[in-house]
Amino acid sequence: MTAPVSQGALGPDGLGDVTALTIPQLLARRAALTPDAVALRHKEYGIWNETTYNAYLARAREVAAGLHALGVTRGEKVAIIAENIPAWVYMELGAQALGAVSVGVYQTAGAAEVQYVVDYTDAVVVLAEDEEQVDKLLEFRHELSQVRRVIYVDKRGMTRHEGDDWFLSFDALLELGRQQPSDTFDREVAQGRPDDVCHFSLTSGTTGAPKAAMLSHRNLLFMGHGLGRVEGFRAGDDYLSFLPMAWIGEQMMSVAVALANGVTINFPESTQTALQDLVEIGPHFMFAPPRVWESFQSQVYLRMQESYGVNRALYGRLLKWSGDAADASLSGRKLGAGLAFKRWIAHWGLTRPLRDQLGFLRLEHAYTGGAALGPDVFRFYHGLGVNLKQIYGQTENIGIAYVHRDGDVRFDTVGLPLPGGELRITDDGEILSRSPAVCHGYYKREDATAESIRDGWLHSGDAGRMTPEGHLQVIDRLSDVMKSAQGQSFSPQYIENRVKFSPYIREAVAFGDGQDEVTAFLNVDPQTAGQWAEKRQIAYSTYMDLSAQPRIAELIRQEVEVANTRLEPHERIARFVLLYKLLDADDDELTRTGKVRRRAIREKYADIVNALYDGSEHVPVHATFRYQDGQTQTVNTDVIIHRVTGAASAAPHSAVTAPVGARA
Amino acid sequence: MPQLHVENVTLTFGGLNALTGVSLTVPEGEVVSIIGPNGAGKTSLLNCVSGFYHPTKGRITFGEHDLSRAAPNVVTGFGIARAFQNLELFRGLSVVENLLLARHTHLKYSLLDSLVYYGRASRREAENRAYVERIIDFMELEEYRSHPVGTLGYGIQKRVEVARALTLAPKLLLLDEPMAGMNVEEKEDMVRFIMDIRREQGVTVVLIEHDLGVVMDISDRVYVLDFGQLIAGGRPDEVSADPRVIEAYTGVAETPGSAPQPVGA
Numbered sequence: 001m002t003a004p005v006s007q008g009a010l011g012p013d014g015l016g017d018v019t020a021l022t023i024p025q026l027l028a029r030r031a032a033l034t035p036d037a038v039a040l041r042h043k044e045y046g047i048w049n050e051t052t053y054n055a056y057l058a059r060a061r062e063v064a065a066g067l068h069a070l071g072v073t074r075g076e077k078v079a080i081i082a083e084n085i086p087a088w089v090y091m092e093l094g095a096q097a098l099g100a101v102s103v104g105v106y107q108t109a110g111a112a113e114v115q116y117v118v119d120y121t122d123a124v125v126v127l128a129e130d131e132e133q134v135d136k137l138l139e140f141r142h143e144l145s146q147v148r149r150v151i152y153v154d155k156r157g158m159t160r161h162e163g164d165d166w167f168l169s170f171d172a173l174l175e176l177g178r179q180q181p182s183d184t185f186d187r188e189v190a191q192g193r194p195d196d197v198c199h200f201s202l203t204s205g206t207t208g209a210p211k212a213a214m215l216s217h218r219n220l221l222f223m224g225h226g227l228g229r230v231e232g233f234r235a236g237d238d239y240l241s242f243l244p245m246a247w248i249g250e251q252m253m254s255v256a257v258a259l260a261n262g263v264t265i266n267f268p269e270s271t272q273t274a275l276q277d278l279v280e281i282g283p284h285f286m287f288a289p290p291r292v293w294e295s296f297q298s299q300v301y302l303r304m305q306e307s308y309g310v311n312r313a314l315y316g317r318l319l320k321w322s323g324d325a326a327d328a329s330l331s332g333r334k335l336g337a338g339l340a341f342k343r344w345i346a347h348w349g350l351t352r353p354l355r356d357q358l359g360f361l362r363l364e365h366a367y368t369g370g371a372a373l374g375p376d377v378f379r380f381y382h383g384l385g386v387n388l389k390q391i392y393g394q395t396e397n398i399g400i401a402y403v404h405r406d407g408d409v410r411f412d413t414v415g416l417p418l419p420g421g422e423l424r425i426t427d428d429g430e431i432l433s434r435s436p437a438v439c440h441g442y443y444k445r446e447d448a449t450a451e452s453i454r455d456g457w458l459h460s461g462d463a464g465r466m467t468p469e470g471h472l473q474v475i476d477r478l479s480d481v482m483k484s485a486q487g488q489s490f491s492p493q494y495i496e497n498r499v500k501f502s503p504y505i506r507e508a509v510a511f512g513d514g515q516d517e518v519t520a521f522l523n524v525d526p527q528t529a530g531q532w533a534e535k536r537q538i539a540y541s542t543y544m545d546l547s548a549q550p551r552i553a554e555l556i557r558q559e560v561e562v563a564n565t566r567l568e569p570h571e572r573i574a575r576f577v578l579l580y581k582l583l584d585a586d587d588d589e590l591t592r593t594g595k596v597r598r599r600a601i602r603e604k605y606a607d608i609v610n611a612l613y614d615g616s617e618h619v620p621v622h623a624t625f626r627y628q629d630g631q632t633q634t635v636n637t638d639v640i641i642h643r644v645t646g647a648a649s650a651a652p653h654s655a656v657t658a659p660v661g662a663r664a
Numbered sequence: 665m666p667q668l669h670v671e672n673v674t675l676t677f678g679g680l681n682a683l684t685g686v687s688l689t690v691p692e693g694e695v696v697s698i699i700g701p702n703g704a705g706k707t708s709l710l711n712c713v714s715g716f717y718h719p720t721k722g723r724i725t726f727g728e729h730d731l732s733r734a735a736p737n738v739v740t741g742f743g744i745a746r747a748f749q750n751l752e753l754f755r756g757l758s759v760v761e762n763l764l765l766a767r768h769t770h771l772k773y774s775l776l777d778s779l780v781y782y783g784r785a786s787r788r789e790a791e792n793r794a795y796v797e798r799i800i801d802f803m804e805l806e807e808y809r810s811h812p813v814g815t816l817g818y819g820i821q822k823r824v825e826v827a828r829a830l831t832l833a834p835k836l837l838l839l840d841e842p843m844a845g846m847n848v849e850e851k852e853d854m855v856r857f858i859m860d861i862r863r864e865q866g867v868t869v870v871l872i873e874h875d876l877g878v879v880m881d882i883s884d885r886v887y888v889l890d891f892g893q894l895i896a897g898g899r900p901d902e903v904s905a906d907p908r909v910i911e912a913y914t915g916v917a918e919t920p921g922s923a924p925q926p927v928g929a
Contacts, residue, residue, distance in 0.1 A: 045794065045798065046760075046793075046797045046800070046806075046809065156860065160863075273806045273807050276807070
């Protein structure tokens, strides 16, 4: 720990330089300064329960002493598989207090994936929230001999393991901690150094097995402190933690930003109730990947579709006014008096009440990242009065390394580096970043570390460029940028995002590398397209059946035509298929964070991809479904190739083709 | 220990025997299923247990209580709750309101208390809500807590119906086709709930169900009714091998030499 500093040198909040502390040291300091301030809130049995900094520290102390009694020592790993509950952060902080490393595991991961992560990271203790998670570990128990204890939180269904001392309840761990000498925690915490590795975050791994990025206290707190400085977060601001804690995006907010700025973290009752709980909390800032923002928007869209005519017309008009005003401010223009008046009407007539309905009334800052968000979604939120910003960063530099500054938001850029961060773009167009947030490399993967971190520069593998205003613009994965047969380059992700703006299209995968035309796999959205079908009395049974409905195909064709009008001729989708199943992370088609695994999909559905280019009208498919219980079922079906009129023909078009980077 | 005994029960509707001399035992802490073709008398038997019908002949006891002539509210007081095949919920009320209402028999405060409200009445209401919230947690209904029941999907409504029965803190739970009309996933959930109800809450369960796969998986004991008569009873594997049961289900006796014909052939 740093030498004691006099109170005056610690700044207005009395914390001093938080990046010179370890996370548990920072918690201890917060507990000393504001013992009764609310650190966490958790909804249980319908009631929000508050945890003060003092209580937070007490739990971390008990966990640390308990783990110490179980023999956990400096540098050992403690894996955590749980939804967003206070025990997650108690366990993390408790482990870090001992100098141990917490490892976040996605709670939706299957048994084999859990086994892989626990084994690869050498975790000696695992926190498994409930029976469901415990069962995943039990399945591979004989291969997990290094795991000394499994700590469970929810006792339901655990009675059958009574007497098995592999298991210990979380309450029993806390009790064990209370029985230990009370100086364990303070002694161990004092030995911590800010550059110690304290947390492993798994990288999403669009290619290959996930790697664990080794994050230090300083990495996390540099980011948390930096974002707080840029945005002016206040102690006591509310944040709702509802995305997987294993994901860097949630980790940085619920731990790094929260402790660096004194933000209150709210844990919803369950994953399913998160959006209702959001309305109750009304957070001051939010971070969510594009799909969450898209789903809010399509919810509003759907509810308006069900409304009566006058209401719908009014909504359309006011939304247009607020959107026009947003366009002006997003492009840096000044609002004219007429537009300002329209915005005022829209504010009271539509956007403020709508924000209230969604739980966004107190929202001052909102972030999206992880993938690109369509400009139209962006415009929708800015019209609504939500200060949505695009951020950019990797797991390896704590999620947010670039962010827009207030009043300087553009939908096609990701803003400027956090204070203290540096940006460089190589001659190949790759984005390199350097800052104290760049991690210490990948666990047991020196090869991969040497490849991506050189001289402190993190090599992102993303193509990007600088805009005249000095903002960073991200184009696509460097390896994903494709070239048509005519040599025009295009970004499949850009095309996919345009198509996915349709509320009826859930997922899209574009093809066309080395081909004359672009084609795509599309997933219809089971909710919106399902509702559309029901309204028109189109009977369907399964998702497969829905996707095969001719009228659904016609609907999607029209949506694709609309999207095509916003694409350059060589980017336009000429043919598409409606895939008979939703792309799923369980089938290795998406990453756990919902990104498309292009290569895996191309290989798995090679027949369909080939049929898109060989002039077929349809392609017979032998589809195998795997259910969650491991059963498989095989169905024979026929996937129809749909043609889009007005798409680019094979003939080369006029030379007016902007470079890809212009609008990614 | 309360056990449910049905002794030689006959139920007659104007000359038609819905049940004829049915005797069976439901030991404490077991899951016991009653199966049989449509119209076999399964629901009639449950109606006799829960006091909607009174047996024409015979006796039904639960522990030391005689249920043969007891009214439904009296039966409830003995710790027997029932989830109905045709949902008995207030469609306009929310899930939590339905559950609170179901628990009103457990609310013990006077008219005067309720006029004053503060003090005993508010304390009781708070306890009541806390109990209901534990059931909501148990049945994983948090998401739907304040949704009107009528707006929920059928599978969820079924779950609310079981939750409604559970709020009565029963010792014996009667489930009448809790899985009818559900998809596979909803069925799996319900099976898990039934097993947890038995394991975690120590509640005895009597189950009427058509899905034989489910019945054979989760029952400790199975009774088979056909035309109002008990034709078999015992462990699931014994019952499924019983030729009388096969006959009742397929309409064809499986005797050596005569291969069973498909129904409706």
